[in-house]
Amino acid sequence: MSSNIEKKCKDKGVKLTDQRKIIAKVMSESTDHPNVDELYNRVSEVDKKISIATVYRTVKLFEESGILAKHDFKGEKARYEELNEGHHDHLIDIKSGEIIEFVDNEIEELQKKVAEKYGYELVDHKLELYGIKKKS
Amino acid sequence: MSSNIEKKCKDKGVKLTDQRKIIAKVMSESTDHPNVDELYNRVSEVDKKISIATVYRTVKLFEESGILAKHDFKGEKARYEELNEGHHDHLIDIKSGEIIEFVDNEIEELQKKVAEKYGYELVDHKLELYGIKKKS
């Protein structure tokens, strides 16, 4: 089965090598937000000859092609996730490291307004919430 | 004249050495958000014997003491700024690199609500807007 990301590569004219197919598949199947090490480990289980340099080159390429998103959460290594249509932001549990994805259109709208207020067109943004789980 | 940051160090019981006083003064007088290299250069103009290791150690210490804030803007080196009472977020001009500080209480409120919705107490957040200046 060709992965979701593999399809996107074809759409965008990104050449598909065996290595890229494996990386694409692993990322497509990941429900978390792996960093390069974690991704390399998962990829190595499929083909242990793939080098970490290729993983770095590939995530960079995928990011530039708009296939993956890179996140630099506080004090952590860069993490990656598949970029799909619906944009979302992240709520990070500072105790467990768990990451919750959320969408809040009201905030999105206000961000545009703020940018406009200063004479800017908003082209991108980063919103991360860091929280502690409440005992309920 | 002792700098603003110098006062904060005394308040927080951070030992004040000559090097720290100089770094504090340079940061207090900076209106931009320098990275460690830039800060080191400015500090070197005052005392060229201060090592970059000390600058790294000091910004880390100041950050942990709640005196400086560290920012990791997209694809850039870490930048620092003095942390004052009024919290603010940043709007970054992706062409010029100019950084505009802003406050939007409505967004702040909504962030808390989002965290609560997922059962979290919001302890920190990061909001960065990236924009292009509109021709007016």
Add this chain to the structure above:
DNA sequence: GTAGATGCAAAGTATTTGCGACAAG
């Protein structure tokens, strides 16, 4: 067939650290 991709190891960046000398409280 050719441009681009890969693996490897070496080189870059950014940052941290061990250690002996030194200075603040």
Add this chain to the structure above:
DNA sequence: CTTGTCGCAAATACTTTGCATCTAC
């Protein structure tokens, strides 16, 4: 005095790159 800081250079962590070889299209 004593604990913590400094400068220096070496070490570390993460990421990129030169080069010879290989592969997708």
